[in-house]
Amino acid sequence: MLSLEKQARRLGHLAIAGVDEAGRGPLAGPVVAGAVTLREGAVIKGLTDSKQLTEKKRNELYDIIIESAVSFCVAHVSHEVIDQINILQATLRAMCKAVEGLDPEPDFVLIDGMQTILNWPGPQKAVVKGDTLSLSIAAASVLAKVARDKVMVEYSRQYPEYGFDRHKGYGSAYHRDAIAKHGPCPIHRKTFRGVREFTEGFIATNKLNNKEESPQLELIK
Secondary structure, eight states, X not given: OOHHHHHHHHTTOOSEEEEEEEXXXXXXXXXXXXXXEEOTTOOOXXXXXXXXXXXXXXXXXXXXXXXXXXXXXXXXXXXXHHHHHOHHHHHHHHHHHHHHTOSSOOSEEEEESSOXXXXXXXXXXXXXXXXXXXXXXXXXHHHHHHHHHHHHHHHHHHSGGGOHHHHXXXXXXXXXXXXXXXXXXXXXXXXXXXXXXXXXXXXXXXXXXXXXXXXXXXXXX
């Protein structure tokens, strides 16, 4: 899994960082990005894309990754910002913040996915399925996932009726039922389908539209 890092080193790069995110898809909570510069020749047994690992294994690898890192950083972008600028831009902002938090600054960045980081001026490469091809990206994915899960467990104590500790904000049947029963809570992403239908503005607009349309329906009859 170090082939991408080795390619970058052959081009003369020394500080090579991997970047990945966690939390693009959930209906609640922040999107989180991890950035990691590993020591040259680092070997982390069992490390792969965080989504393919159990929660227990991710937590075990978290400490090993930190010990194997020259530098690491985890950055959060809140649900409010996600609603303001959309999830893609929020994800890229989190990634940029994570890379900016690395010390020393990397001279090459490997990014999971198809998008490079627009606000990062240095050399970078986006790699589809990079978390299965690059050890640095895989390490970043674990840091991001573990950090975000911890945030959602904390939110579950604040909003226990939603069960955030169970699904971490993803749109499980349990979570969707809780939204339908209780309505969105402050950390829900109000622009996301599955949440916006239950916001006051959406419901009020629908009620108004229904009132406006009902006389026409009666006339058609």
